[in-house]
Amino acid sequence: MAIVTNTVAYLDGDTVLEAFFAVDDAIDGIRPLVLISHTWAGRDQFVAEKAIQMAELGYVGFAVDMYGQGILGTCAEENAQLMQPFMDNRAKLQQRMLAGLNAARLLPWADGNNSAAMGFCFGGLCVLDLARAGADIKGVVSFHGLLGAPQNSQGKPITAKVLALHGHDDPMGKPDQVLAFEQEMTNAGVDWQIHVYGSTVHAFTNPLANNPDFGTVYNAKADQRSWQSMKNFLQELFG
Secondary structure (H helix, E strand, O other): OOEEEEEEEEEEOOEEEEEEEEEEOOOOOOEEEEEEEOOOOOOOHHHHHHHHHHHHOOOEEEEOOOOOOOOOOOOHHHHHHHHHHHHHOHHHHHHHHHHHHHHHOOOOOEEEEEEEEEEEOHHHHHHHHHHHOOOOOOEEEEEOOOOOOOOOOOOOOOOOEEEEEEEOOOOOOOHHHHHHHHHHHHHOOOOEEEEEEOOOOEOOOOOOOEEOOOOEEOOHHHHHHHHHHHHHHHHHHHO
16 A cells, blocks of 8 residues: 555636645556545645545545635634635535536546545535535535535435434534435435434544534544444445
């Protein structure tokens, strides 16, 4: 195994973005592509490590950039300011995710016909919206993602399978929102799954999350269980 990593610049309109990607150079030929979408903080080391883990599983890991080259939030207030324009304009969010998907498919190792996406927190919403936009991908995985439906996806067929991995006590995705999401996916005819972890709040995959008052706390068991569920899901998608 020889994991190779690098960054690549790409465009969404006039906005320069910078993705991080990882591949196993010991594997010959093309292989499935897995996009990784970051939290509200931006394309940081957390998602870079996820891209490397995807490469170790035999995929192309491609961590997209939603905010712009080198732009990272340094506190909750900055993170919220960076995320909010995409929450207010979901068409913009979907366009930016599609730009990342198109850029990733240009990598020489990527099998463009075998692609999926995974995301964390805000990134979970991003990959769900990629599916809602009708993107030609096999599946998406949301880790403690925001679940609220956009207003611009009605009538667009969702062809991707959907896996949502969620904490029951997540204050940013309460049970009524989970039920609404289930109904949305059912109405759209989606092949969907939701795995809900008890006594688990938001950001349960992030070892640095430790703010009970904000509702973000790491949970090692939920982290391990959700990662295994994701691996099983990708194996099902790609065969």
